Amino acid sequence: MFCSNCGKQLEDGDKVCGFCGKQAVHTVANENTIRNVSVENTANTNELDEPSTGINVLCFFIPIIGLTLYFAWKNMYPKKAITALKVALIGFLTWTVLSVVLRLSIDFIVYWMISNM
């Protein structure tokens, strides 16, 4: 049987859920309801688990948001979490490369100016 509160599987003899502490209710009807609810929840989760362009753009420009979202979402929305992490990683690499290129250009310009004074 399953806990009516958190849905975790319980031993048939359990009086109280070992996961959330709620009193266990031993009825077949209850079990079926819980199974249906968890099936519905899975459907809802999958529907919500679609990467959104706005979030991805945000993750690209501010990679730390992508990293945060990955840890916040990885259990509930695995697809969205992985996408956010990937975009954050691409964004992070892009900004790292850009800042190195920018830094080298400034160094080069400064060097060029000094050597031409």
Ligand SMILES: [Zn+2]
């Ligand atoms: Zn429980």
